[in-house]
Amino acid sequence: MNPVIITCAITGAETTREKQPSLPVTPEQQAQAAAECVKAGASIIHLHVREDDGKPSQRTERFEESIRLIRKAAPGVIIQISTGGAVGESIENRARPLSLKPEMASLNLGTMNFGEDVFMNHPRDIVALAARMQKNSVVPELEIYEAGMLESAFRLAKQGVLREPLHFQFVLGVSGGMSGDPRNLVHLVTLLEAGAAGRPLHWGVAGVGRFQLPLAVQALVMGGHVRVGFEDNIFYQKGVLATSNAQLVERVARIAGELGREVATPAVAREILGLSS
Ligand code: KMH
Numbered sequence: 381m382n383p384v385i386i387t388c389a390i391t392g393a394e395t396t397r398e399k400q401p402s403l404p405v406t407p408e409q410q411a412q413a414a415a416e417c418v419k420a421g422a423s424i425i426h427l428h429v430r431e432d433d434g435k436p437s438q439r440t441e442r443f444e445e446s447i448r449l450i451r452k453a454a455p456g457v458i459i460q461i462s463t464g465g466a467v468g469e470s471i472e473n474r475a476r477p478l479s480l481k482p483e484m485a486s487l488n489l490g491t492m493n494f495g496e497d498v499f500m501n502h503p504r505d506i507v508a509l510a511a512r513m514q515k516n517s518v519v520p521e522l523e524i525y526e527a528g529m530l531e532s533a534f535r536l537a538k539q540g541v542l543r544e545p546l547h548f549q550f551v552l553g554v555s556g557g558m559s560g561d562p563r564n565l566v567h568l569v570t571l572l573e574a575g576a577a578g579r580p581l582h583w584g585v586a587g588v589g590r591f592q593l594p595l596a597v598q599a600l601v602m603g604g605h606v607r608v609g610f611e612d613n614i615f616y617q618k619g620v621l622a623t624s625n626a627q628l629v630e631r632v633a634r635i636a637g638e639l640g641r642e643v644a645t646p647a648v649a650r651e652i653l654g655l656s657s
Pocket residue numbers: 392393394462463464465466467486487488494499523
């Protein structure tokens with residue numbers, strides 16, 4: 381058996397309630413969404429937070445409140461905070477919530493065009509964030525948008541900046557990074573296996589927009605993990621908005637069952653990822 385870990389990226393920094401009226405933005409809404417997602421099969425919540433006016437935020441207090449309510453509504457779920465934040469956010473602000481010592485945090489492995497913006501990840505800042513995560517016992521999930529970033533991650537592991545086992549998330553379909561063409565995922569997994577040279581590691585895929593469902597199914601078939609959620613995609617099918625994050629999780633869990641992949645509970649996900657708590 382190779383259980384699948386389903387992550388739900390419930391809010392993100394770019395999605396708006398104008399585009400997706402069911403987007404959870406308050407801590408209460410995020411707690412409810414997280415509970416529904418866990419019930420549907422998610423074991424990790426990838427978390428961004430917002431200010432009262434809906435603007436993306438990296439304030440520690442906002443994360444603290446959302447984490448408190450999520451833990452109450454969905455006990456046991458793995459919370460992975462974002463250190464990517466919104467495009468243009470300072471690296472100091474992006475690092476702030478690490479002081480809360482979440483179990484996991486995202487770590488973005490390179491600078492790239494991101495739609496019409498530039499998502500800055502200076503090599504010096506990547507190393508500083510990784511060091512801060514190690515200091516706070518936070519396990520990084522490595523966000524990979526193109527193949528060079530994967531190779532950077534292996535280089536940083538060799539230098540001791542990243543500790544093994546490495547946890548990769550391939551985020552495919554951002555305009556400026558690799559698209560969600562199925563050959564891209566095959567290429568990345570091929571490079572990953574070569575770079576791993578037999579050492580244990582884990583990978584999942586987050587398909588952006590229309591790539592979410594096909595890449596999720598491809599990952600299920602290839603033995604990887606899956607991320608869905610309104611951060612990456614607001615639609616259930618072409619032209620039809622999803623009614624909730626949980627609806628997207630439910631579909632992946634159902635397909636996983638059809639394909640013979642057991643859905644990991646948070647406890648099983650912790651075991652797979654080697655998380656201690
Ligand atoms: N909002 C994107 C620019 C992460 O969470 O680490 C970056 C992002 C990645 O969402």
